[in-house]
Amino acid sequence: xxxxxxxxxxxxxxxxxxGKAFRPYEVQLFEATNGEEGLAAAQREAxxxxxxxxxxxxxxxxxxxxxxxxxxxxxxxxVIMLTAESxxxxxxxxxxxxxxxxxxxxxxxxxxxxKAGRIVALQKKAPVTA
Amino acid sequence: MSDAANYQELARKYGFAPKLESASRLTQLVARQDxxxxxxxxxxxxDPALRDRLLRVAxxxxxxxxxxTVETVEEALMRNGVGCAMVLAMATPLALAxxxxxxxxxxxxxxxxxxxxxxxxxxxxxxxTIGFSGKVVGGVFLRMNPASARTIAGTILGLKPEEMxxxxxxxxxxxxxxxxxxxxxxxNLCDAGLDCRLAPxxxxxxxxxxxxxxxxxxxxxxxxxxxxxxxxVDVTANPWNAD
Numbered sequence: 021x022x023x024x025x026x027x028x029x030x031x032x033x034x035x036x037x038x039g040k041a042f043r044p045y046e047v048q049l050f051e052a053t054n055g056e057e058g059l060a061a062a063q064r065e066a067x068x069x070x071x072x073x074x075x076x077x078x079x080x081x082x083x084x085x086x087x088x089x090x091x092x093x094x095x096x097x098x099v100i101m102l103t104a105e106s107x108x109x110x111x112x113x114x115x116x117x118x119x120x121x122x123x124x125x126x127x128x129x130x131x132x133x134x135k136a137g138r139i140v141a142l143q144k145k146a147p148v149t150a
Numbered sequence: 151m152s153d154a155a156n157y158q159e160l161a162r163k164y165g166f167a168p169k170l171e172s173a174s175r176l177t178q179l180v181a182r183q184d185x186x187x188x189x190x191x192x193x194x195x196x197d198p199a200l201r202d203r204l205l206r207v208a209x210x211x212x213x214x215x216x217x218x219t220v221e222t223v224e225e226a227l228m229r230n231g232v233g234c235a236m237v238l239a240m241a242t243p244l245a246l247a248x249x250x251x252x253x254x255x256x257x258x259x260x261x262x263x264x265x266x267x268x269x270x271x272x273x274x275x276x277x278x279t280i281g282f283s284g285k286v287v288g289g290v291f292l293r294m295n296p297a298s299a300r301t302i303a304g305t306i307l308g309l310k311p312e313e314m315x316x317x318x319x320x321x322x323x324x325x326x327x328x329x330x331x332x333x334x335x336x337x338n339l340c341d342a343g344l345d346c347r348l349a350p351x352x353x354x355x356x357x358x359x360x361x362x363x364x365x366x367x368x369x370x371x372x373x374x375x376x377x378x379x380x381x382x383v384d385v386t387a388n389p390w391n392a393d
Contacts, residue, residue, distance in 0.1 A: 104331075122160075125329075126247070
């Protein structure tokens with residue numbers, strides 16, 4: 021069964037980069053463009069990992085993370101923050117709510133794979149034979 | 151454990167890159183408003199790149215360092231004001247974030263060049279703006295010609311420039327570049343006690359080349375080059391917003 025990963029970011033660019041990073045792996049990727057959509061997707065799909073941005077319209081990443089951790093059905097889902105904001109107060113607040121890891125933009129796809137691989141068992145797709 | 155120690159521990163755990171000491175220190179000093187010129191000059195003198203940029207700003211008509219009439223950091227601060235040093239300090243993390251973004255996400259070496267020697271931007275170009283408000287107010291303006299925008303967007307998304315025909319995709323990539331630059335920049339300001347909020351980026355094609363200075367503030371104009379790509383960044387800020 022593929023690993024389910026939910027990418028929550030208002031930037032299509034970042035969602036595309038995340039998708040490209042996980043393409044070689046047995047991963048089923050879900051996308052959401054803000055915290056509200058992300059929360060609904062997390063409840064519906066029960067992903068194995070959430071990759072979450074901070075600054076987003078409608079509902080930001082900190083609010084989504086808080087709500088995710090308040091809900092018994094979703095509180096165990098591990099989260100990696102993927103954001104350009106690494107200011108002290110932000111990082112302390114987010115760590116207190118509970119995240120497994122934190123990746124500061126700009127980032128290399130390999131860094132994301134390495135951090136995700138520490139949380140879920142990523143398996144490479146079998147090569148397609150003719 | 152104090153917040154600072156806690157943060158250091160988390161920064162190690164998450165593998166954050168170290169922050170540029172001179173820019174952080176200078177932002178903290180200027181944010182205090184009562185720091186003296188000698189203290190600020192000491193920090194700038196320890197960072198050759200910052201020192202060079204301040205002297206270049208203080209000698210706008212000079213073609214090169216030999217023609218400088220303002221030769222020391224102290225003189226430059228007296229002539230241009232401490233606010234000028236603040237804008238330079240604020241622009242430093244912004245410039246570093248852009249250079250790092252190119253290195254990390256495009257595998258391209260982006261070079262900060264003398265704005266006066268940069269190939270001028272003409273006609274329609276991509277203009278991305280992001281405003282910030284709070285204890286410090288201002289904006290960041292990113293400009294590049296359409297060919298550069300197409301190449302950058304294609305490289306980030308793993309596509310050839312000729313495949314980049316969707317203006318929305320090009321705008322989205324430019325908006326994300328702005329987000330990454332200003333996110334790093336905002337972190338530096340907030341850590342110095344200058345809490346501020348970022349507005350969502352606005353990206354459009356424009357012929358408007360004028361950047362207006364924020365009232366009571368200063369402006370830093372940067373130019374970057376990487377192979378045949380040219381980028382221009384203007385930062386305007388008032389670090390002592392009374393609101």
